[in-house]
Amino acid sequence: MKITVEEEKCCGAGQCVLIAPEVFDQRDDDGIVILLDAAPAEDQHEQVREAAAVCPAACIHLDDNA
Amino acid sequence: MTAVRSVLVVGASAAGLTTAEALRRKGFTGTLTLLGAERELPYDRPPLSKQVLSGAWEPERAQLRSTQALAALDAEFVLGDPAVGFDADSREVTTASGRTLTADAVVIATGVTARTLPDQRGVRGTHVVRNLEDAAALRADLLSARRVVVIGDGVLGAETAATARQMGLDVTLVGPQAAPMTEQLGPLVAGHLADLHLRNGVELRGGVLLDALHTQGGAVTGLRLSDGTELEADVVVTAVGCVPATDWLGNSGLNLDNGVVCDAHCRAAPGVWAVGDVARWHHQGLGRPVRLENRTNASEQGLVVAADILGNGKPYLPVPYFWTDQFDVKLQVHGIASPVAQAEVVEGDPVDGRFVVRLEGPLGPECVLGWNMPKQARVQRADLVDYYTRPRQPVTP
Incomplete structure (x- = not known):
């Protein structure tokens, strides 16, 4: 799995951090998403998929073939 | 419960799409149909009053998923065909074009429609902001306007006022509250929001309602407020709240009361769920029915409903959340x-x-x-x- 995020679409909700804190964080100054791990281990995949699904700005993209 | 082999989602916006995606992700391999009133592929609404209205984004950028991602969903999208009737017992949906659709599980995700004022119908220069077409029409009018009045001091009204002001227009924001968004923010933060709008040159008229629109040749020219104030306007935006889109459910047998009334699992009847802005479910944490009109709820509730359809449900207990960007x-x-x-x-x-x-x-x-x-x-x-x-x-x- 390969994750990409569109920073300019991110609204700073932090829902992704609540669901997958090992993969996502937020910048201190403006809350924009920080991708901690762009190719997380298998045991993180389910949380990452849920984070992408609930992202209210639809700015988390997953490539399962990578 | 027998296994669900087909799911029909009525409403192809954020809540409906999230439900459909979650079903597939959780292993649902049956027939999946999304019925949408609008012609566009599923798009996101929060940008309508901000990036789309300002022109920072082309409308296509508000699309929720790429064409490839939608194709991978292996769902049939029936778009541009509003649902007009439903029978909860047979789970049969009828559409404006005369289709009849049914499934083992039906998910109601028709959202809300913008309230309008009786005065504004058919008057050029008056607008609401609910769908992509609304935002495009408002943007077109704003580009040649000088003075805009926004009626309604909730989230949408305040955002629209901020965007129009940033486009260089003279903007007046009108509403019943002492400060914009007092209901959503409480007086302290709403006071800071009022200061923000004032610092950026928005004129605020609090504690008043619209009394009458003035028109000439079928186009708006201004309005009178309940305190007698007269305002000139080339464009008037009404953001006076929304009503659940339940007209088509009148004879459905479902319990309708400010939305589709659901239990703690968002079930409206056997085999029928509701999700998103239209759903009024029993929030067990708050001990009362709740209906939320916000973007995060659309997705979070979609996940819970998808799980429940597949027999792994749990009560929906969100900490409600929304955001707004202004100036x-x-x-x-x-x-x-x-x-x-x-x-x-x-x-x-x-x-x-x-x-x-x-x-x-x-x-x-x-x-x-x-x-x-x-x-x-x-x-x-x-x-x-x-x-x-x-x-x-x-x-x-």
């Missing part, structure tokens, strides 16, 4: 601001333009608001989880 401020609201809660700045400082406010109610903290502190607000949200997720008996007054 240079990103505002985050976790929880629901009750009118009686006490506000306290718990981090940062309003003087620096960055702070977090906590609203304390009789049973503990109920709401956390971040003003240009999204991360810090999200961290403080942890204190609210107990309040919203611990099942409680209804409060007797």
Whole structure:
């Protein structure tokens, strides 16, 4: 799995951090998403998929073939 | 329960799409149909009053998923064909074009429609902002306008006023409250929002309602407020709330009361669920029915409904959340601001333009608001989880 995020679409909700804190964080100054791990281990995949699904700005993209 | 082999989602916006995607992700291999009233592929609504209205984004950018991602969903999209009737017993949906659709499980995700004022119907220069077409029409008018009046001081009205002002227009924001968004933010933060609008040149008219629109040759020229004030306007935007899109459910047999009434699992009837803005479900943490009109709820509720359809459901117990971007401020609201809660700045400082406010109610903290502190607000949200997720008996007054 390969994750990409569109920073300019991110609204700073932090829902992704609540669901997958090992993969996502937020910048201190403006809350924009920080991708901690762009190719997380298998045991993180389910949380990452849920984070992408609930992202209210639809700015988390997953490539399962990578 | 027998296995569900087909799911029909009525409504192809954020809530409906999230439900459909979650079904597939959780292993559902049956027939999946999404029925949408609008012609467009599923798109996101929060940008309509901001990036799409300002022109920062082309409308296509608001599309929720790429064409490839939608194709991978292996669902049939029936778009541009509004549902006009439903029978909850047979789970049969009829559409405007005369189709009849049915499935083992039907998900109602038709959202809300913008309220309009009787005066504005057919009047050129008057607008609502609910769908992509509305935003495009408003943008076209704003480009040749000088003065705009926004009626309605909720989230949408305040955002629209801020965007129009940033496009260089003279903007007046009108509404019944002392400060914009007082209901959603509480008086302290709403006061800061009023200051923000004033600093940026928006004229605020609080504590008033629209009395009458003035028109000439079928186009709006201005309006009179309830306090007698006369305002000139080339464009008038009404953002006076929404009503659940349940017209088509009148003879369905479902319980309708400010939305589709659902149990704690968002079930409206056997084999029928509701999700998103249209759903009024029993929030066990709050001990009362709740209907939320916000973007995050659309997705979170979609996940819960998909799980329930597949037999792995649980009560839906969200900490409500919304955000708004106005001028240079990103505002985050976790929880629901009750009118009686006490506000306290718990981090940062309003003087620096960055702070977090906590609203304390009789049973503990109920709401956390971040003003240009999204991360810090999200961290403080942890204190609210107990309040919203611990099942409680209804409060007797």
